[in-house]
Every structure is written in structure tokens, then in C-alpha cells.
Amino acid sequence: MSLTARKIYSVILLTAMLCGLFSTVFLAQAAQAPTFTVSNAMAAEPGETVEIKVDVNSNAGYCAGEFTVAYDSDVLEPISIAKGSAAGAYFVANKDYSNNKVFFATIDTALIKAAGTVATLQFRVKDHVVLYNGRMDLTVGTLVGDVAEGYGYKNVACTANDGVISAARSISVPEIDAPEQINTLYVVQKSNELILPGQKTDDLSVENVAANFTGSIVTRFLDSTRSELPAAKKLTTGCVIELYSNSVLKDTVTVSVKGDVNGDDQFDGFDAYLAGLLDAGVLTEGDIGAAAGDAADVNGDGVVDGADFDVLESQGLNP
Numbered sequence: 001m002s003l004t005a006r007k008i009y010s011v012i013l014l015t016a017m018l019c020g021l022f023s024t025v026f027l028a029q030a031a032q033a034p035t036f037t038v039s040n041a042m043a044a045e046p047g048e049t050v051e052i053k054v055d056v057n058s059n060a061g062y063c064a065g066e067f068t069v070a071y072d073s074d075v076l077e078p079i080s081i082a083k084g085s086a087a088g089a090y091f092v093a094n095k096d097y098s099n100n101k102v103f104f105a106t107i108d109t110a111l112i113k114a115a116g117t118v119a120t121l122q123f124r125v126k127d128h129v130v131l132y133n134g135r136m137d138l139t140v141g142t143l144v145g146d147v148a149e150g151y152g153y154k155n156v157a158c159t160a161n162d163g164v165i166s167a168a169r170s171i172s173v174p175e176i177d178a179p180e181q182i183n184t185l186y187v188v189q190k191s192n193e194l195i196l197p198g199q200k201t202d203d204l205s206v207e208n209v210a211a212n213f214t215g216s217i218v219t220r221f222l223d224s225t226r227s228e229l230p231a232a233k234k235l236t237t238g239c240v241i242e243l244y245s246n247s248v249l250k251d252t253v254t255v256s257v258k259g260d261v262n263g264d265d266q267f268d269g270f271d272a273y274l275a276g277l278l279d280a281g282v283l284t285e286g287d288i289g290a291a292a293g294d295a296a297d298v299n300g301d302g303v304v305d306g307a308d309f310d311v312l313e314s315q316g317l318n319p
Helices: 005-028 206-210 269-280 289-295 306-317
Strands: 035-039 049-056 062-070 076-083 090-098 102-114 115-127 133-148 153-155 160-163 163-169 181-182 187-189 195-197 216-223 240-245 248-256
Touching: 035 133, 035 163, 062 115, 076 090, 076 102, 090 115, 102 115, 133 160, 133 195, 187 269, 195 289, 206 216, 248 289, 269 289, 269 306
Parallel strands: 035 160, 195 248
Antiparallel strands: 035 049, 049 115, 062 102, 062 133, 076 115, 090 102, 133 153, 133 163, 181 187, 187 195, 216 240, 240 248
16 A cells, blocks of 8 residues: 555544544433432321332433332331333332332343333331421432443443422321320320320320320420420420421420410419409400410310319319
């Protein structure tokens, strides 16, 4: 081959190589990496079953993948994992992979390019849940695709988006005239108010009341000045219970103790005096607060009147 011919061949070869390189770069930029998303997460009640879908967008394709979804095992109980329409021909799953993770994998001989659901996960919200708002963490372990030249398999880059699930119930659901025994206390909830019995024999310590808030919820017990109460301290009217989930304040509940109108942990003439002022219309519930007003309604008939005054007066005279 002459020098001129060699030069022409080199130019042609270089041009071909550059065209191949540019086309490869262009295809790499044009190809959309798979994006997997935990979707259809929804609010649920304790005891309900929720469906969580792991979806994939339209993508350049993959032929095998391994997936784990982490969940809060204090709140959720895995029930099943089902293959979706965007999974490969071969699909395996383990809902009991670990205490707080489920696992599934899919394999196919051809690239999976369709958008849709890879897997549908079912969870049951545990009965004890009071309030929860947490994440479902998705991890894609190994994701591989084929190489057109036939040199085997290559790792495929992808994006995994986590999801959320919320669950909640009232601390106690009965009406005011139908109290329910929860653990150790007869507890009634009225809006954002927790009404506790006022009998002197009841243990209204923080430790005992806290036993009614089991599960994933975190509680802080504060006095009327928002100072945290020790476990042995008794709750009185005006105390506050803060409810946290994942370190985020979700709700605040005010305590009302029947008979303890002024929140001093005493059932005396001062409580009767306040009830008398409410009965006479000199004071209103707006003046002393809803918790104090409900504490003065000792017989629970919805009004503060002479009957409540008589009970409170007798308690003050007979400590």
C-alpha cells in the first residue's frame, strides 16, 4: 500500500471510529436510565391492607434486577408480593426477607423496556398504631442489561425513588357518655382533649397514662407551662401530651381530669367555686379553657350546673 493510500485508509478508519464514538455517546445520552418509584402509597387505618406498587418508567431496558423495600415493622406487616406487568418472565420474591425488608427479583432473556408495575406489595397496618407517617425505602441492588455486541452483561444505572405511607387513628373513639377502658384507665377523647377520671384512687401518673400510648407513637408529657414531667408525676387538668412520629410533632392533646378544674391536683372548694361561677354564667368555658370546663362537668352530662357544684363541694368537704 502506497503512502497516499495508507493516509486515505487512516482517515477513513479514524472517521469511522469517530462516527462510532459519537453515535455511542449520542445513544448513551438519548437512552433514559430506568427510574423505579414506590407509588400508590396511601393513608390507612389500623387493620387495613394497603397496596404499594414499585413502578418503572419507560427506559432503555434491563434484563435482570434485584430490589429490596424497607418498611417500619412496628407499624406494617407484609402480606404478599405479586409480579407486575413490567417484570421479566422469571420472578421471585421473599416477603419475610428480614424483620424490616422485603425482597424481589426479576430476570428475562430479553430487555424489559415497558413502563408499568414491576411488583405489587401488600402490607397490613398493625392494630396498635396510633399515628404514623413514614417512608418506604426502595433499594435496587443489581440491575443488568445485555450488550448488543454479545460480550455478556453490563451494569445498568438507575434511579430509585422512595415512597411514603401514613396511618392514624384516634387515641380513643367512644362518645363522651360511653367511656372505654384502654389498658388501665377509662379514657375518653373529645376533639384534641383527653378526659381522664377524677377518682382519687386512680393512678394518673405519667408512667401509667403513657401505657395507653403503645406502638410506633412517641409521647412527651408536659405540664401547663410546657415543662416535661417525670414518670412519677401526676397529670392534672391543663397538662399537654405531644405525639411524635419520626421526630415530627403530629398532634397535641390537652388533658382534662374530672373534678380538677383549676389543675392543682386537688378536689376542693376552689373547684366547686369555679363550677358555681360557670353555672351562674359569671364565667364561660372560653374564660377558663375547654379542658377546665370539661373537668367541671363531673357527671358528664354536657353542662356545668348545680349538680356538678354539689359533687365538687362534697369532694372538697370529704378529702
